[in-house]
Amino acid sequence: MSRQLTRAKKTKVASKSRLNFGLPHDHFFSFRNSKYEFFDAVRPEQRIVLRAEKIAEMGELLQFRVDAVVNGKCVSEGELVLTKTPVQLGASSR
Incomplete structure (x- = not known):
């Protein structure tokens, strides 16, 4: 999971996915900073519930409190x- 989060920090997430944070579908989000603590291991067959709560917004920056829950x-x-970034039509996404 930590490897996936590290990879995700280097990737732009299209808001057209389920991670739209209630914003219009014409933005990308770049991971700017994150801090995570891991308390327990998760096995591949376990269902993980991910939750995010927006706790601050300043200009184009959005801050969320996030957690992962398994079996409660x-x-x-x-x-x-x-960082919220408008999609530029015709520009390639990397």
Whole structure:
């Protein structure tokens, strides 16, 4: 999971996915900063519930409190800072 989060920090997430944070579908989000703590291991067959709560917004920066829960137990929590960037038509996304 930590490897996936590290990879995700280097990737732009299209808001057309389920991670639209209630914003219009014409933005990308770049991971700017994140802090996570992991409390327990998760096995591949376990269902992970991910939750995010917006706790601050300043200009193009959005800050969220996030956690991961398995069988009612919090296995990870942290903060995530995203930068909102408008989609430029005709520009390639990397």
